[in-house]
Amino acid sequence: KAGVTQTPRYLIKTRGQQVTLSCSPISGHRSVSWYQQTPGQGLQFLFEYFSETQRNKGNFPGRFSGRQFSNSRSEMNVSTLELGDSALYLCASSLVSGGETQYFGPGTRLLVL
Amino acid sequence: KNEVEQSPQNLTAQEGEFITINCSYSVGISALHWLQQHPGGGIVSLFMLSSGKKKHGRLIATINIQEKHSSLHITASHPRDSAVYICAVKPAGQFYFGTGTSLTVIP
Numbered sequence: 001k002a003g004v005t006q007t008p009r010y011l012i013k014t015r016g017q018q019v020t021l022s023c024s025p026i027s028g029h030r031s032v033s034w035y036q037q038t039p040g041q042g043l044q045f046l047f048e049y050f051s052e053t054q055r056n057k058g059n060f061p062g063r064f065s066g067r068q069f070s071n072s073r074s075e076m077n078v079s080t081l082e083l084g085d086s087a088l089y090l091c092a093s094s095l096v097s098g099g100e101t102q103y104f105g106p107g108t109r110l111l112v113l
Numbered sequence: 114k115n116e117v118e119q120s121p122q123n124l125t126a127q128e129g130e131f132i133t134i135n136c137s138y139s140v141g142i143s144a145l146h147w148l149q150q151h152p153g154g155g156i157v158s159l160f161m162l163s164s165g166k167k168k169h170g171r172l173i174a175t176i177n178i179q180e181k182h183s184s185l186h187i188t189a190s191h192p193r194d195s196a197v198y199i200c201a202v203k204p205a206g207q208f209y210f211g212t213g214t215s216l217t218v219i220p
Binding site: 033035037042043044045048055056058088090092101102103104105106107109 | 154
């Protein structure tokens with residue numbers, strides 16, 4: 001089976017812009033979770049989607065949003081980018097919502113200038 | 114307050130040394146995870162533990178649920194073990210992660 005894929009892998013944006021990141025889970029996996037990783041804060045949970053519904057949400061402002069499509073692919077959107085949004089954004093898929101075993105994608109590295 | 118604390122933050126070892134990374138957590142959990150992240154970002158799940166000990170090759174993970182503590186051991190370390198090791202717990206709904214231990218193994 002193909003692993004979790006994320007596009008794009010690298011992205012440079014300027015403050016105030018918005019960005020959309022994409023994640024394709026492993027075939028058959030219906031849950032997709034998103035994480036932000038920064039040197040200062042480490043890995044932090046953003047949100048989880050299952051069957052096109054947001055199931056859990058971390059402590060991030062409303063500028064961070066996501067959605068999931070019927071084929072389980074997920075997108076994450078960040079509006080009004082700030083310098084502090086520069087990070088590695090990782091998605092992970094699992095078979096079920098709340099699944100303990102997650103499979104991570106390679107990540108999208110976002111740089112906000 | 115961090116739900117998950119890891120130590121040490123950085124670790125340098127000579128090839129062949131025995132390595133221990135520690136993780137303490139403050140929340141009730143059903144399982145604890147050890148993850149490995151190589152340069153470039155990709156994360157691989159090493160272990161999921163709910164009790165006792167698990168072994169995979171040269172890696173051993175232990176957990177003491179009563180003391181809320183887990184350790185990851187690497188026997189006969191090798192330069193390819195150089196990576197960031199992260200422990201994670203999932204009390205309810207979402208994962209909480211330790212800040213990671215950056216391991217460098219020198220030939």
